[in-house]
Amino acid sequence: MYEKELAAIGRSGRFREPIMADPKTIDMASNDYLGLAHRKKLFERACKRVGKYPWHAPKASLFLGGYHPIHRDFETALREANGFEAGIVVGSGFLANLGLIEALVRRNDVLFVDESYHASGMVAAKLVQGKVVPFRHNDPEDLSEKLSRTPVGKRGRRLVAVEGVYSMEGDVVKREILELADESDAVTIVDEAHSGGTMGPRLLGVFDHYGIVPGPRHVKMGTLGKAYGSYGAYILASEEIVAFLHNRAKPLIYTTAPSLFDIALAQEGFEHIAKKRELLKRRIARRKAVVEEMTGRYPESMIVPFPVEDIPTLMRYRRRLAESGFDVGAIRPPTVERPMLRIILRTPVKPKAYRRLFRALGDL
Structure with a gap:
């Protein structure tokens, strides 16, 4: 039924299949930046946290009795630590972006979105009633020009959507972009998927990194x-915006509330990061220093892209690195404009392993 389409994907070198992690290789591909997915004590504590209650699954949507003390407690911990008025737990990051953007951008509004924003936000942008204006990736001048020459409708709002750390490029949103959004009285949506837990004095992300009070x-x-x-x-915002999302965000209303165990496990991870913050910051800095030592460039984040000329070369490099014991992500178009190896600086991986990897990259 889809034979022709699958054949075309195969000819382009973009055919995807699920990849199971090989425990024999060193994980430099996953987003488990701090290695918490391997900490059994956090798993056991989360089990105990859920086990205190008479049921272990939410059973319904947030608005039909599925809201649970575990959800509430984590929302409270997040909003207090990050300085926001209110919070919401959501089933996934894709659903969070989908719900946020589809709900907040109304008929007379204009959404200014970085052209490298996550696919979930781009899907949502196709569903909005208002106007969508992409701006060049991390380019304050382009955003400024488009803000100045794009009118909003009567009683309309401006919204600006950016990522704290861009998941492919690994660069950090420029402070000037956040300042421009504030100066234009825009609602600023910051996707902190890759910055939360990895940057800032308290490892809370970009707001923390720049010292911005929400x-x-x-x-x-x-x-x-x-x-x-x-x-x-999760989503953190003012009480007004959270109340609006409760009443308009379809991925919140028309789905079962998030897994109790997953939220309990996340709270254990969140508390662990707060307790071990200084140690984790030193480990992050050490791994970034290795990248600078080996490449001459200090990375902004824990994502290090390595561009490759074409897809066949990319896949060959990935196989050769796997044979050498390194699991590195191979990112192909259309996810990125040019093929690249994506190296993740995970704190459980020793600095000497990253030195070996960069030497191996130099030999490819």
């Missing part, structure tokens, strides 16, 4: 399946 127009979205070692997502 205001009523700031919205922070983050995922739990990366640095926090679990699965799911």
Whole structure:
């Protein structure tokens, strides 16, 4: 039924299949930045946390009795630590972006979105009632020009959507972009999937990194399946915006509430990061220093892209690195414009292993 389409994908070198991690290789591909997915004590504590209650699954949507003290407690911990008025737990980062953007961008509004924003946000942008204006990746000048020459409708709003750390490029959103959004009274949506837990004095992400005190127009979205070692997502915002999402965001209303165990596990990870913050920051800095030592460039984040000329070469490099004991992500178009190996700086991986990897890359 889809034979021709599958054949075309295969000819382009873009055919995907699920990949099972090989425990014999060193994981430099996953988003488990801090290694919390391997910490059995966090798993056991999460089991105990859920086991205190008479049921272990949410059973219904947030608005039909599925809201649970485990959800509430984690929302409270997140909003208090990050300085927001309110929070919501969500089933996944994809659902969070989908719900946020589809709900908040109304008929007379304009959404200004970085052209490298996550696919979930781009899907949502196709569903909105308002106007969508992409701007060049991490380019304050382009955003400024488009903000100045794009009118909003009567009683309309401006919204700006960016990522804290861009998942492919690994670069950090420029502060000037956040300042431009504030100056234009825009609602600023920051996807902190790859920055939460990995940057800032308290490892809370980009708001923390830049010392920005959240205001009523700031919205922070983050995922739990990366640095926090679990699965799911959250949204932090003002009480007004959270109340609006409760009443308009379809991925919140028309789905079962998030898994109790996943939220409990994320809270254990969140608390672990707070306790071990200084140690984790030293480990992160050490691995970034190795990248600088080996490449001459200090990475902004824990994502290091390595561009490759074409897809066949990319896949060959990935296989050769796997044979040498390194599991590295091979990212192909259309996810990225050019093929690349994506190296993740995970704190459980020793600095000497990254030195070996970069030497191996130099020999390819």
